[in-house]
Amino acid sequence: MIIGVPKEIKTNEDRVALTPAGAFELTRRGHKVYVEKTAGDGSGFTDKEYKDAGAKILRTAPEIFKKAEMIMKVKEPIRPEYKLIKEDQLVFTYFHFASYRPLTTAMVKSKSVCLAYETVELPDRSLPLLVPMSEVAGRMAIQQGAKYLEKPVKGRGVLLGGVPGVPPGKVLILGGGIVGTQAAKMAAGLGAQVTILDIDLPRLRHLADIMPANVNTLFSNEYNIRRLITDHDLIVGAVLIPGAKAPKLISRSMLKDMRPGTVLVDVAVDQGGCIETCKPTTHRKPTYIIDDVVHYCVANMPGAVPATSTHALTNATLPYAISLADKGWKKACADDAALRKGLNIINGKIVYKGVADAFKMKYTPLEEVLSE
Numbered sequence: 315m316i317i318g319v320p321k322e323i324k325t326n327e328d329r330v331a332l333t334p335a336g337a338f339e340l341t342r343r344g345h346k347v348y349v350e351k352t353a354g355d356g357s358g359f360t361d362k363e364y365k366d367a368g369a370k371i372l373r374t375a376p377e378i379f380k381k382a383e384m385i386m387k388v389k390e391p392i393r394p395e396y397k398l399i400k401e402d403q404l405v406f407t408y409f410h411f412a413s414y415r416p417l418t419t420a421m422v423k424s425k426s427v428c429l430a431y432e433t434v435e436l437p438d439r440s441l442p443l444l445v446p447m448s449e450v451a452g453r454m455a456i457q458q459g460a461k462y463l464e465k466p467v468k469g470r471g472v473l474l475g476g477v478p479g480v481p482p483g484k485v486l487i488l489g490g491g492i493v494g495t496q497a498a499k500m501a502a503g504l505g506a507q508v509t510i511l512d513i514d515l516p517r518l519r520h521l522a523d524i525m526p527a528n529v530n531t532l533f534s535n536e537y538n539i540r541r542l543i544t545d546h547d548l549i550v551g552a553v554l555i556p557g558a559k560a561p562k563l564i565s566r567s568m569l570k571d572m573r574p575g576t577v578l579v580d581v582a583v584d585q586g587g588c589i590e591t592c593k594p595t596t597h598r599k600p601t602y603i604i605d606d607v608v609h610y611c612v613a614n615m616p617g618a619v620p621a622t623s624t625h626a627l628t629n630a631t632l633p634y635a636i637s638l639a640d641k642g643w644k645k646a647c648a649d650d651a652a653l654r655k656g657l658n659i660i661n662g663k664i665v666y667k668g669v670a671d672a673f674k675m676k677y678t679p680l681e682e683v684l685s686e
Contacts, residue, residue, distance in 0.1 A: 315345050315346075315383050315384055315638075315639040315640075315642070316345070316346045316348065316381055316382050316383045316384070317332075317340060317345055317346065317347045317348070317382060317383070317384050317385075317386060317635070317639060318347075318348045318349075318350075318378040318379060318381060318382025318384070318385050318386070319331050319332045319337075319347065319348065319349045319350065319353055319369075319378070319385075319386050319387075320350045320353065320375045320378045320379065320385065320387065320395075321350040321351075321352060321353035321375065322353070322356075322387065322388050322389055322617075323375075323392060323394065323395070324389045324392055324614060324617075325596040325597070325598060326596055326597035326598055326614070326617060326618070327356075327388065327389055327614050327617040328355075328356025328357060328617055328618075328620040329356065329357055329388040329389075329614075329616065329617050329620045329623050329624045329627065330353050330354045330356070330357050330359065330388065330620075330624055331386040331387050331388050331406075331407065331627070331628075331631070332347070332349070332386055332628055332632075332635075333354075333357075333359060333624060333625060333628045334354070334359055334363040334364050334366070334367040334369070335367070335628070336628045336631075336632045336635070337349065337364055337367040337368060337369040338367035338368055339632060339636065340635065340636065340639060341367065341368030341369060342368065343636065343639070343640065345639045346370070347364075347367075347368065347369040347370070348369065348370050348371075348372050348377075348378055348381055348382060349361070349364045349369045349370070349371055349372070349378075350371075350372055350373075350374065350375055350377075350378050351371050351372065351373050351374075354624075356620050357620040357621055357623075357624040358620075358621050359624075375395070375398060376398055379395075379398035379399065379400065379403075380398075380400075382403065383403065383404065384403070384404040384405075384406060384635075384638060384639065384643075385399070385403060385404070385405045385406065385407070386406050386407065386631070386635060387405070387406070387407035387408075388407060388408065388617075388624075388627065389407065389408055389614055389617075390407060390408060390409045390410060390411075390414075390417055391405070391407070391417065391420070391421070393416075393420075396420040396421075396424065399421070399424045399426045400424070400426065401424065401425040401426065401661070402425070402426065402427065402661065403424075403426045403427065404426070404427045404429060404638065404643050405421075405426050405427065405428050405429065406429045406431070406631070406634075406635065406638065407430070407431060408430065408431045408432055408447075408584075409421075409428055409430040409431075409432070409658060410430075410432060410584040410585055411428075411430070411557075411658055411659070411666070411669040411672070412557060412558050412559045412585060412586065412668055412669050412672035412673075413559065413583075413584060413585050413586040413672075415672075415673050418659070418664070418669060418672075418673060418675070421659050422659055422662050422663075422664065422675075423662070425661045425662045426659070426661075427643055427657070427659070427660050427661065428657070428658045428659040428660075429638075429643065429647075429653075429656045429657055429658070430557070430656050430657075430658045430666075431443035431444060431631065431656065432444045432556065432557070432584075433556050433557040433655055433656050433658060433666060433668075434634065434652055434653055434655060434656035435556060435652055435655040435656075436652045437651070437652070441492075441556060442630055442652070443627075443630050443631055443634070443656075444492070444554075445492050445630065446623075446626035446627055446629065446630045447616045447623065447626070447627060448491070448492035448493045448496070448554075448581075449492060449493075449496050449626070450615070450616040450619060450622065450623050450626065451493055451496075451581050451615045451616055452492060452493040452494065452495065452496025452497040452499075452500070452550075452552065452581065453496050453497070453499075453500045454615045454616065454618065454619070455493070455497045455500075455550045455552070455579045455581050455615070456474075456485070456497050456500035456501045456504065456548070456550070457500065458579060458600070458610055458612075458615070459474075459485075459548040459550065459577050459579045459610065460474045460504065460548070462577045462601060462608050462610055463483065463547055463548060463575070463577050465575075467601070467608070468575060468603055468606075468608055469575045469577055469608055470547055470573060470574070470575030470576060470577075471575065472547045472575075474501065474504045474505065474506040474547070474548070475504040475505030475506060476505060481507075482504075482505050482506050482507050482528075483506050483507070483547040483548065484506065484507045484508075484509070484545060484546040484547050484548075485497075485498075485501040485506045485507070485508045485509070485546065485547070485548045485549075485550065486508075486509050486511070486542050486543065486546040486548070486549045486550070487501075487508065487509065487510045487511065487549075487550045487552055488511050488534065488539070488549070488550065488551050488552055488553055488563055488564075488588060489510075489511070489512060489551070489552035489553040489554065489582075489588075490510045490511070490512035490514065490517045490518060490521050490531070490552075491512075491517075491552060491553075491554055493550075493552035493554070493581050494510055494512070494550070494552035495521065497550050497552060497581075498510050498521070498525060498529050499525075501548075502525065502526050502528050502529050505528070506528070506548075507528055507530075508525075508528060508529040508530065509529075509530045509531075509532055509542060509546070510525075510529065510530070510531050510532070511531075511532050511533070511534035511538060511539065511542075512531070512533070512534050513533065513534045513535075515533070518531040518532075518533065534563075536563075539563060539564065539568075540568065540571065543564065543568060543571055543572050543576075544571050544572065544573070545573070546576070547573075547575075547576060547577065548576075548577045548579065549564070549572075549576065549577070549578050549579070550579045550580075550581065551563070551564070551578070551579065551580035551581055551582045551583075551587065551588040551589050551592070552581050552582065553582050553588040554582060554585065555585070555668070556668070557658070557666050557667075557668035557669060558585070558668035558669075558671065558672060559585055559586040559668075559672050560582040560585040560586050560587060560588040561588060562587075562588060562589070562590045563588045563589070564578070564588070564589040564590060564591075565590045566590045566591050566604075569591065569604060569605040569607045570605060572605075572607050574606035574607075575606065575607075575608065576607050576608070577607075577608045577610065578591075578592075578607060578608065578609050578610065578611075579610045579611075580592040580609070580610070580611045581615065583595075583611045583612070583613050584613055587611065589609070589611075591604050591607075591609060592609065592611045593609075593611060594611055594612075594613040595609075595610070595611045595612050595613070596612060596613075597612055597614075597617065597618050600612050634646075634650075634653055634656075637649075637650065637653065638653075644684070647684075648684070654680070657680060660680075660683045661683070663676075663678040663683055664676065664677055664678060665677075665678055665679070665680040665683055666680075
């Protein structure tokens with residue numbers, strides 16, 4: 315198979331979809347790998363390293379898209395890339411379709427095969443290709459939240475860990491999944507007082523068993539959220555419904571109950587956000603303020619630490635990429651139920667119900683498309 319790795323063009327996105335080690339594994343199996351010139355620079359990989367691994371370097375993205383049977387990316391295609399995607403071309407990346415209708419419409423129109431990292435799902439309902447970036451984002455949520463709590467950037471002026479004789483800051487985490495767990499670990503390590511909310515009681519029991527004493531768990535409902543937001547310094551949105559829009563847990567009217575300088579970090583922004591006032595921001599301009607509450611809603615948080623993120627991502631995606639390259643997407647997905655759940659759009663048909671429901675668009679059962 316011919317695999318193409320274009321340079322990411324989303325604002326401040328320095329990750330790349332494949333490390334030189336990943337390129338080596340694919341080329342030694344007889345596949346051709348084309349990498350766009352300087353695609354790996356932001357992650358610390360030179361064109362020479364890719365060449366030494368057996369890949370070929372092409373100068374432009376159009377060349378990559380024209381040659382490739384499978385495109386490997388990190389972030390969803392953005393408008394300049396829409397016209398480059400061909401019919402029947404397999405695009406393997408994070409899509410987060412449910413948060414952006416124009417992307418969904420463009421990929422339907424392209425008649426490509428869209429296989430989304432974020433909806434590949436194992437039998438235990440874990441999301442193996444989302445986990446590494448969720449781990450990074452969860453940890454970064456606290457790192458960034460702590461920074462924006464500083465007074466010069468309009469935060470409350472609170473040090474999360476406190477000091478002897480002064481109480482620590484308080485962190486509220488909405489969601490006890492991978493993002494929430496990693497955020498709690500980081501916040502607890504700094505010495506903050508942490509509360510995790512979730513609706514999954516077995517998950518709360520697990521977290522209560524493994525977390526340190528400065529982490530509390532509480533069942534999530536509107537009453538508890540309204541009560542807790544009044545005195546917490548940093549609130550992290552970490553809710554995920556695979557392939558669908560995140561539920562809005564904090565409304566615009568609830569901001570008035572927060573103290574001025576409270577910081578909101580909505581990691582769920584890729585899926586529409588779980589905070590009503592959330593809108594995607596960039597690393598270049600990461601925050602905005604509404605009702606004296608600081609909002610940090612960067613849609614590609616792991617892109618700020620690409621040297622870590624790219625390695626973590628390739629570690630997870632490479633086995634699936636090898637399967638897709640070796641077998642072709644139809645056989646690979648037929649053989650692997652987890653990979654099959656990654657199929658969102660096939661040749662103009664939406665085959666993932668959460669995406670169709672998000673925009674009230676036509677849904678076609680995957681089995682119907684695969685049997686054609």
